[in-house]
Amino acid sequence: MKATFISAFAVAAVLGGAAQAQDKITFEYWYGLSGYLGDVVQKTCDRFNAAQDTYEIHCVGQEGYANAVQNTIAAFRAGQHPTIVQSFDAGTPDLMMSGQFYPVYEMMADYDIDIDWTDYFPGISNYYATSKGDMVAMPFNSSTAVMYYNIDDLAAAGWNRPPETWEEFEQILNDLDAVQPDHCHYGYSPSSWVDLEQFSMAHGIPVATRNNGYDGTDAEYVFNTTLHAKHMENQLRWYKEGLAEIKTTQGGLNTRDAFAQNICSFYFGSIAGHAGVHATAVEGLNWDVAMLPVYEGTERKNTVVGGAALWVLAGKSEDEYRGAAEYLKFLATPDSALFWSTNTGYIPVTLSGYQKMMDEGFYDKAPYKGREVAIESLTYTPVTPLTRGLRLGGFMQTRKEWTAEMEAAFAGQKPMQEALDVAAERSNKVLRNFERTYKGKTFP
Amino acid sequence: MRRAYFKNNWIAAALVLPQLLIIFVFFYWPTSQAVFWSLTFEQPWGGGNDWAGLHHFRELLSDSLYWQSVRVSLVYAAGTTVLGMGLALILALFVDRQLRGYRQYRVGMIWPYAVAAPAIGLAFRYIFNPTAGVMAYVNQVWDGIWDPILTGWHAMAMIVIAGAWKNIAYNFIFFLAGLQSIPRSLIEASAMDGSGVMRRMRDIQLPLLTPTFFFILVINITDSFTDSFGIVDTMTNGGPARATNLMVYKIYVDGFEGQNYSSAAAQSVILMVLVILLTFVQFRYIERRVHYS
Numbered sequence: 001m002k003a004t005f006i007s008a009f010a011v012a013a014v015l016g017g018a019a020q021a022q023d024k025i026t027f028e029y030w031y032g033l034s035g036y037l038g039d040v041v042q043k044t045c046d047r048f049n050a051a052q053d054t055y056e057i058h059c060v061g062q063e064g065y066a067n068a069v070q071n072t073i074a075a076f077r078a079g080q081h082p083t084i085v086q087s088f089d090a091g092t093p094d095l096m097m098s099g100q101f102y103p104v105y106e107m108m109a110d111y112d113i114d115i116d117w118t119d120y121f122p123g124i125s126n127y128y129a130t131s132k133g134d135m136v137a138m139p140f141n142s143s144t145a146v147m148y149y150n151i152d153d154l155a156a157a158g159w160n161r162p163p164e165t166w167e168e169f170e171q172i173l174n175d176l177d178a179v180q181p182d183h184c185h186y187g188y189s190p191s192s193w194v195d196l197e198q199f200s201m202a203h204g205i206p207v208a209t210r211n212n213g214y215d216g217t218d219a220e221y222v223f224n225t226t227l228h229a230k231h232m233e234n235q236l237r238w239y240k241e242g243l244a245e246i247k248t249t250q251g252g253l254n255t256r257d258a259f260a261q262n263i264c265s266f267y268f269g270s271i272a273g274h275a276g277v278h279a280t281a282v283e284g285l286n287w288d289v290a291m292l293p294v295y296e297g298t299e300r301k302n303t304v305v306g307g308a309a310l311w312v313l314a315g316k317s318e319d320e321y322r323g324a325a326e327y328l329k330f331l332a333t334p335d336s337a338l339f340w341s342t343n344t345g346y347i348p349v350t351l352s353g354y355q356k357m358m359d360e361g362f363y364d365k366a367p368y369k370g371r372e373v374a375i376e377s378l379t380y381t382p383v384t385p386l387t388r389g390l391r392l393g394g395f396m397q398t399r400k401e402w403t404a405e406m407e408a409a410f411a412g413q414k415p416m417q418e419a420l421d422v423a424a425e426r427s428n429k430v431l432r433n434f435e436r437t438y439k440g441k442t443f444p
Numbered sequence: 445m446r447r448a449y450f451k452n453n454w455i456a457a458a459l460v461l462p463q464l465l466i467i468f469v470f471f472y473w474p475t476s477q478a479v480f481w482s483l484t485f486e487q488p489w490g491g492g493n494d495w496a497g498l499h500h501f502r503e504l505l506s507d508s509l510y511w512q513s514v515r516v517s518l519v520y521a522a523g524t525t526v527l528g529m530g531l532a533l534i535l536a537l538f539v540d541r542q543l544r545g546y547r548q549y550r551v552g553m554i555w556p557y558a559v560a561a562p563a564i565g566l567a568f569r570y571i572f573n574p575t576a577g578v579m580a581y582v583n584q585v586w587d588g589i590w591d592p593i594l595t596g597w598h599a600m601a602m603i604v605i606a607g608a609w610k611n612i613a614y615n616f617i618f619f620l621a622g623l624q625s626i627p628r629s630l631i632e633a634s635a636m637d638g639s640g641v642m643r644r645m646r647d648i649q650l651p652l653l654t655p656t657f658f659f660i661l662v663i664n665i666t667d668s669f670t671d672s673f674g675i676v677d678t679m680t681n682g683g684p685a686r687a688t689n690l691m692v693y694k695i696y697v698d699g700f701e702g703q704n705y706s707s708a709a710a711q712s713v714i715l716m717v718l719v720i721l722l723t724f725v726q727f728r729y730i731e732r733r734v735h736y737s
Binding site for chain 1: 681
C-alpha cells in the first residue's frame with residue numbers, strides 16, 4: 001500500500017524534474033486505459049504535441065481505472081499530482097464531493113476557450129454536470145451497454161431480427177436450445193454496470209431514492225424492490241435451465257471472447273468492445289449489436305454513459321492549466337473525435353462530432369457499422385430525473401457488494417431475493433459512511 | 445563475559461540514527477497514520493477528517509462478513525502453512541539423504557521462491573482453469589467436478605495450493621540448512637546402532653530441527669496474512685461470493701478501490717494486532733517445545 005504511494009511519488013518526482021529541463025510548458029496527464037486502448041490515448045498525446053509547440057503533455061499510463069485514481073490520490077496528498085487525470089464513471093461522485101478539482105466549465109471560461117456545452121449528448125453531460133447543469137469534467141471515452149448477437153445462430157432458430165423485449169430474448173434462448181442444444185446461447189457474468197445500472201436506466205426505474213442520489217447524499221438503494229429483482233430472478237432461472245452459461249476471465253474466457261470465438265450466441269457489454277470483437281472474431285462470424293431489450297409493458301428510456309472523463313485537478317500553476325485547457329480543446333475538435341472513435345469502439349460525445357461522422361458515412365461500412373446503436377440508445381428519450389445517471393458515493397464498493405451477492409445466488413448459496421436484499425443493505429452502509437465522511441456537504 | 449561498549453554515547457546514537465530513521469519513516473510513521481485514519485472519517489482526497497472514535501472498529505466487528513473474511517484468512521493461513529511446511533520438510537529430508545541427482549534437484553527446488561506472487565497466480569490460474577487448463581481434462585472425465593468459478597472451497601483450495609507452492613522453496617532452503625547442520629556423527633552413530641531411516645528422522649533429525657521448524661512456522665503464518673494479495677488478485681479477485689476474500693485483499697478493495705480509507709485503515713490495524721497476537725502466542729506457547737541445542 002505504502003509502496004504504491006511511494007512509487008507514485010517517485011514517478012511524479014522524476015517526471016517533474018525532467019519536465020523542468022525543457023523550455024516548453026509541460027504538464028502531466030495520468031490515464032487508466034491499458035493495453036491497446038492505452039496506446040491510442042498515448043497517440044492523442046503525440047498528436048497534441050505535434051500540433052503545436054508551446055505546450056508539451058506527458059501522458060503516463062496507470063494500468064487500470066482504479067489504479068489511475070488511487071495513484072493520483074496518493075500523489076495528490078504529496079502535492080505531486082498530474083494536471084489531468086482520467087477517472088471512471090463510478091468514481092464521479094467521490095471526486096465531485098472532494099472539491100479538489102478545477103471545474104472544466106470554469107477553466108474554459110477563464111481561458112477564453114469557447115465550448116458549446118449544449119453540444120454534448122444529454123445522457124453524457126448530465127453524468128458529469130453539477131445540479132445547475134455545468135460540466136465539471138470533460139467526457140472522454142464514452143460508451144453505453146448494448147446487446148451483441150450472432151445473426152446466423154438467430155436465423156437457425158428462426159429469428160431474422162434481434163429481440164426487443166426480454167420475453168422475446170427468453171423465447172429465442174429456448175428456440176436456440178431446440179436447434180443447437182450443445183451450443184452456449186448466452187454467455188453471462190454478473191455485471192452491475194449492465195444488469196443493474198444500464199438496465200434500470202433503460203426501464204426508467206430507480207437504483208436509489210432521491211433521484212439516484214442527485215437530490216442528496218441521504219439516498220437509499222431500492223434496486224432490490226424494482227423490476228431489477230425480477231430480471232435477476234430470470235437470469236438465474238436461465239442459468240439453471242441451461243440457457244445461460246457463466247463466462248469469466250478467471251474461468252478462461254470472458255463473455256466477449258466467448259462471443260467472438262463463436263462459442264456463445266449472445267452477450268451484453270460495452271460498445272467499446274465492438275472493436276475488440278472485430279479484431280478477435282473467428283473467420284466468418286456474422287454478428288451485430290442492438291439496444292438492450294426491455295420488459296414488455298415498459299416504455300424504453302435512454303441509457304447512460306459509461307467509461308471515463310478527464311478531470312483537471314486543483315493546485316496547479318496557471319501555465320499548466322492553460323496547457324490543460326488547450327489539450328481538452330484539442331480533444332474536442334471533430335478531427336480528434338474522429339481519430340478517437342475510429343481507433344477505439346468509443347462513441348463521439350458531441351452532437352456535432354456525431355453529425356460529422358454520419359455525414360462522412362462512418363457508420364455505413366464495416367467495421368464501424370453498428371456502433372451508432374450506442375448513440376441511439378443514449379439518446380432514445382430526453383433525459384428524465386431517473387435516467388440522468390447515478391450520484392451515489394462509494395459506488396465502486398456497491399458494485400463489489402452486488403457482484404459478490406450475485407455470485408452467491410448463482411452458486412446456489414441463497415435465494416436471489418435474499419442476495420439482492422443483502423447487497424442493498426450493505427450498499428446502504430456504504431452510502432451512510434459516505435454521507436458521514438462528507439458531513440454537511442452537498443454535491444455541487 | 446566481558447562486554448564491549450562505547451564510552452561516547454553520542455557516537456553510538458549517531459551510528460544508530462540512520463537505522464532508527466528508516467524504521468521511523470517506513471514503519472512507525474505509516475502505522476501511526478493508519479491508526480489515526482482508523483479513528484476518523486478520512487476524506488480520500490484530503491480536505492479534512494472528522495473524529496470517529498471507535499466507529500469503524502464497531503462497524504467491522506459487528507459485521508458478519510468481516511468475520512467471514514477473518515475466517516477465510518485463518519483457513520488460508522493454516523492451509524498454506526501445513527501444506528507448505530509439510531511438503532518442504534519431506535523434500536528436504538530426501539535431499540539431505542543425498543540420493544542420486546540431489547544437487548540438480550536442490551537447485552530446482554530453490555527456484556520457485558524467485559517467482560513473484562502474481563506470476564504464480566497466473567500460472568496456477570491456467571493449471572486450475574476448469575475449461576481450458578490442466579484441470580479441464582479432469583472435468584472431461586467427471587463433468588463439472590472442478591468449478592472454482594462458482595464453488596467457494598474449490599477457489600480456496602486453488603489459492604492455498606498456489607500459496608503453499610510459493611512457500612515450499614523458501615521453507616525447503618531453511619529445512620535443508622537445518623538438516624545439514626545436524627552433526628553427521630549423530631546420525632551415523634544411530635545407524636550403527638541399527639536404527640532405520642524413519643527411526644533416525646523421528647528421533648534425531650526432527651527434534652534437532654525444531655528451532656528451524658519454529659522459525660519457519662512464524663514466518664509462514666505471518667507471510668500468509670500479509671503476502672497473499674498477489675495470488676488472490678490474479679486468481680479469484682476475492683470471489684466467488686467472498687469465499688477467498690482474505691483480510692489483506694479486503695483492505696485493498698475497501699481502501700483503494702472503494703476509497704473507504706478509514707475502514708481500510710481500521711482493518712489494517714486489526715490485521716496488525718492479529719499478526720502480533722499470533723506471533724506472541726507462538727513464542728509464548730510453541731517455543732517452549734523448541735530445543736535449541
